[in-house]
Amino acid sequence: MGRMHGGGLPWAGLSPTDRDMIEPAPIGPRATAAGWYASGLKAALGLPAVILAATFIGIGSVCAGFGMPLAWAMMATVLIWAGPAHLILVGGLGSGASWFAIALAVGLSSVRLLPMTMSLMPYLKAGSRRTPVLLACGHLVAISIWVEGLRLLPRVAPAGRIPFFLGLGTGYLCSATSATAMGYVLSGTIPHAFAAGLLFLTPIFFLLSLLTTARLLSDRLAIGAGFAGLLAASLLGDGLDLLWAGLGGGTLAYAAARLTSRKAVAE
Numbered sequence: 001m002g003r004m005h006g007g008g009l010p011w012a013g014l015s016p017t018d019r020d021m022i023e024p025a026p027i028g029p030r031a032t033a034a035g036w037y038a039s040g041l042k043a044a045l046g047l048p049a050v051i052l053a054a055t056f057i058g059i060g061s062v063c064a065g066f067g068m069p070l071a072w073a074m075m076a077t078v079l080i081w082a083g084p085a086h087l088i089l090v091g092g093l094g095s096g097a098s099w100f101a102i103a104l105a106v107g108l109s110s111v112r113l114l115p116m117t118m119s120l121m122p123y124l125k126a127g128s129r130r131t132p133v134l135l136a137c138g139h140l141v142a143i144s145i146w147v148e149g150l151r152l153l154p155r156v157a158p159a160g161r162i163p164f165f166l167g168l169g170t171g172y173l174c175s176a177t178s179a180t181a182m183g184y185v186l187s188g189t190i191p192h193a194f195a196a197g198l199l200f201l202t203p204i205f206f207l208l209s210l211l212t213t214a215r216l217l218s219d220r221l222a223i224g225a226g227f228a229g230l231l232a233a234s235l236l237g238d239g240l241d242l243l244w245a246g247l248g249g250g251t252l253a254y255a256a257a258r259l260t261s262r263k264a265v266a267e
Contacts, residue, residue, distance in 0.1 A: 027039065027152070027155045027156050027157075027164075033160075033163040034163070035160075036156075036160035036161075036162075036163035036164045036167065037163040037164070037166060037167040038167060039160075039164055039167065040163065040164040040165060040166060040167020040168040040169075040170070040171065041167040041168070041170065042167075043148070043152060043164070043167070043168050044167070044168050044170070044171025044172050044175070045171065047205075048144045048145075048147070048148055048172070048205065049144075049171060049172055049175040051144070051201050051202055051205045052144050052172055052175055052176050052179070052202060053175045053176065053178070053179035053182075054179070054198050054201050055083055055176075055179075055198055055199055055201050056077060056083070056175075056176040056177075056179035056180045056183060057179045057180075057182055057183035057186070057190075057195075057198055058183060058190075058196065058197075058198030058199045059073075059077070059083055059086055059087065059090075059180060059183060059199065060073060060179065060180040060181060060182060060183025060184040060185075060186075060187070061184065061186065061187040061190050062087060062195065062199075063076075063086075063090050063180070063183075063184055064183070064184045064185075064187035065187060065192075066090050066091070066094040067094070068090055068093065070181060070184050070185075073180050073181075073184055074180050074181055076089055076090075077173075077176050077180045078173065078177055080106065081139065081140070081142055081173065081176075082109070082110055082113065082142055083199065083202060084109050085106045085109040085110050087199075088102070088105050088106050088109055089102060089106055092105060112246075113141055113142065113146075116141050116142075116143075116146040117138045117141045119146075119150070120137075120141060120146065120149050120150070120153070120165075121134065123149070123153040123161055124137050124153075124161055124162060124165060126158035126161060128162045133162060136166065137166065137169070140166070140168075140169030140170075140172075140173065141169075142172070143202060143203075143206045144172055144202065144205070144206075145165075145168060145169050145172055147206065147209040147210070149165060152164075152168070153165065183195070210223055211223065216257065217257050217260060217261075218253055218254055218256075218257030221252075221253035221256050221257055222249060222250050222253035222254075224253075225248075225249030225250070225252050225253045226245050226246060226249040228249070229244060229245035229246075229248050229249035230245035230249075232245075233245045233248075
């Protein structure tokens with residue numbers, strides 16, 4: 001059999017189910033669902049939660065600046081669970097836009113989370129195929145938990161993945177909601193430039209996590225194509241540079257990885 005693509009890793013190009021047969025699951029077994037849930041909560045006590053909290057401190061400060069009530073700001077964090085969409089909501093309400101326009105903008109902004117959710121589902125379905133449970137897990141998907149989910153879920157026994165993921169998501173959600181309230185209360189003392197800078201921490205962490213956890217050739221190609229595509233698309237000046245870079249770069253990276261995979265198998 002020919003050499004594998006993706007940097008020579010033996011599991012490159014395999015499905016999550018096939019990878020489970022190759023990769024060990026070093027996160028130890030837990031006797032009950034509560035034990036796995038507690039393990040997920042413990043896993044949430046790390047750098048991603050700190051970065052997430054810092055970002056939502058900035059969001060809480062922005063909410064206070066636009067006059068959104070504290071309860072609404074915290075509820076928006078729980079229900080929307082996405083920083084950019086949260087800011088779209090706050091900005092739309094502050095500018096007097098219609099509810100329909102705001103809801104449409106928030107919904108379109110959150111479409112980017114669909115591929116992340118679908119990439120995690122093969123792992124989560126190994127633990128449960130009940131639709132309400134999977135929908136609850138899907139709601140918790142955001143950038144931070146997506147990165148950590150891809151890193152940790154393959155190391156968790158299939159039976160414990162659902163409660164582990166729910167514990168991980170609950171930990172992140174509590175961190176973000178508490179930080180929203182903290183940023184709201186401290187809004188009068190936080191400089192606007194500093195609050196704006198906090199909003200960039202999650203995207204920066206996301207990018208660095210992608211660079212360090214990229215295993216497959218398609219992952220590396222997508223990152224490179226995204227950077228190159230963003231530079232090229234920004235010259236168009238139509239305001240859709242992120243769309244062109246993401247859609248075009250991702251498609252090119254996928255096609256290139258498929259072509260390389262076929263050549264490797266043929267060899």
